[in-house]
Amino acid sequence: MPLFNTPRPQWLTFDCYGTLIQWDEGLLAAVERILRSKGSVDIDPARLISVYDSHEHALEQTPPHRSFRTVAGESLRLALDELGLRSSPDDISVLTDGIGAMPPFPEVVESLRRLKTAGFNLCIVSNTDDDIIASNVAQLDGLIDRVITAQQAGVYKPARGLFDHAHAQLGVSKDDVVHICASPHLDHAAARDVGFRCVWIDRGTGRQLLPDYTPDATLSKLDQVAPLFNELGWL
Known part of the structure; x- marks a missing residue:
């Protein structure tokens, strides 16, 4: 119209x-912090964001409905696993706590x-x-x-x-x-x-x-x- x-x-x-x-600026900062904590300086943060986004969008459309915090945590875990990195409970806190500060x-x-x-x-x-x-x-x-x-x-x-x-x-x-x-x-x-x-x-x-x-x-x-x-x- x-x-x-x-x-x-x-x-x-x-x-x-x-x-x-x-959002983009804040997400990049959070991902860079997560990668630094793992000593993974050779992984492009943009690559992790891309993989994370694909998992997040898929999980959001997969029943049953889950909180964004749950979806984001699982998406981040799957993305890190896909890139050969071990995830930790602190990772999701870095991401979701950082959103409110954006x-x-x-x-x-x-x-x-x-x-x-x-x-x-x-x-x-x-x-x-x-x-x-x-x-x-x-x-x-x-x-x-x-x-x-x-x-x-x-x-x-x-x-x-x-x-x-x-x-x-x-x-x-x-x-x-x-x-x-x-x-x-x-x-x-x-x-x-x-x-x-x-x-x-x-x-x-x-x-x-x-x-x-x-x-x-x-x-x-x-x-x-x-x-x-x-x-x-x-x-």
């Missing part, structure tokens, strides 16, 4: 990690403030647990009205169930929402299937669009959302 000549949304929903919070991108707080001041309600919809994301939300200056997680919904993106749950909890239809996200793999499939409006924040990480979906707008940073909305007559 194009954004022009569509109603001003009541709610703006956001993916958290990679959109608001510096900071927002530099422009995020002021961008959210501008949107909040303009009268939009702001909600995060994220593939995580409530306790993990709480520290990240605390860094956003009280600007977020609702946080809806995979833990609450019992389902992970890219399944549409997390968004269906979010819309039900917010008491809105898909036409009352614009979703803003950085992850084509996790969010665009649901936008395609549900039909809600979607703005892609392409931060130049190399993530590729789905072959059968084009977002309604593509921006490089969050501070470009307000100018776009102004052009649309929503500010």
Whole structure:
């Protein structure tokens, strides 16, 4: 659905990690720390991240539903095993404890403030647990009205169930929402299937669009959302 000549949304929903919070940078730092602890300086951290991601995405879609902390721990163990490294209980703590310490991108707080001041309600919809994301939300200056997680919904993106749950909890239809996200793999499939409006924040990480979906707008940073909305007559 194009954004022009569509109603001003009541709610703006956001993916958290990679959109608001510096996920790639924080994950790399955690993985480098884990590899240093094992003396594995010859293993490329990007390789471990790639293997970890593949296990994480697979486990998230494999019943029964498990907490993100459990999924992340098992994914990390499987990835380390695949690369010939012994895992330890400390590894998952390094990873999950580090998530809460990941900071927002530099422009995020002021961008959210501008949107909040303009009268939009702001909600995060994220593939995580409530306790993990709480520290990240605390860094956003009280600007977020609702946080809806995979833990609450019992389902992970890219399944549409997390968004269906979010819309039900917010008491809105898909036409009352614009979703803003950085992850084509996790969010665009649901936008395609549900039909809600979607703005892609392409931060130049190399993530590729789905072959059968084009977002309604593509921006490089969050501070470009307000100018776009102004052009649309929503500010």
